[in-house]
Amino acid sequence: MIKHITDQEIEQIINNNEKLILVFGKGTNCSVCHAVENRVNTDLLAKFANLDVYYINIDENPLFRGKHLVFSVPALMLFDSNREILRESRIINFTQLEKVLNLYFNN
Numbered sequence: 531m532i533k534h535i536t537d538q539e540i541e542q543i544i545n546n547n548e549k550l551i552l553v554f555g556k557g558t559n560c561s562v563c564h565a566v567e568n569r570v571n572t573d574l575l576a577k578f579a580n581l582d583v584y585y586i587n588i589d590e591n592p593l594f595r596g597k598h599l600v601f602s603v604p605a606l607m608l609f610d611s612n613r614e615i616l617r618e619s620r621i622i623n624f625t626q627l628e629k630v631l632n633l634y635f636n637n
Contacts, residue, residue, distance in 0.1 A: 532571065532575070532583045532584075532585065533582075533583075533584050533585070534584075534585045534586075534587075535584050535585070535586055536586070536590075536591055537586065537591035537592075537593040537594035537597075538593075540553060540584055540586055540591075540594055541594070541597075543584060544609050544612055545612055547582075547609070547611070547612070548611050549582070549610075549611075550581065550582075550608065550609070550610050550631075550634050550635075551581075551582045551583075551584060551608075551609050551610075552570075552574075552581055552582070552583045552584070552606060552607070552608055552609075553583075553584050553586060553606070553607045553608075553609065554566075554567065554570060554583060554584065554585045554586070554604065554605070554606055555586055555587075555588045555594070555595070555598075555600050555603055555604065555605035555606075555607070556585060556586075556587060556588065556603050556604050556605075557587070557588055557589055557603040557604075558587060558589045558590070560603050560604065562603075562604060562620075563603055563604040566604045566606075566622055567585070567604075569622075569624065570583060570606075573624070574624070574627070574628070574631075577628065577631075578631050578635055580635060581631065581635075588600055588603055588605070598614075600619075601619075602619050602620045603619075603620075604619070604620070604622060605617065605618070605619040605620075606618045606619070606622055606627065608627070608630060608631075610634070615630065616630050
């Protein structure tokens, strides 16, 4: 599932969710964000169809940026039961992200 959300919605989702979710923080004029978004939508979701992905525009939602200390975009944050377990920012290491997702979904 892919959904574009605001900072109020994402805080409710993070606090009330007991499964693994991926939050993708992106910027308005970020060309790298578009490339990473495409890779998440095609490659990552093809391998991990049960993963819920939430997109948040960091420029339009400064409360999320401040609370979660997002200093650069793109930023991928993986949450499990209200805990951030992985963060990849600016240069995304998809190999590391896939290793962590394999641990959760294939065990």
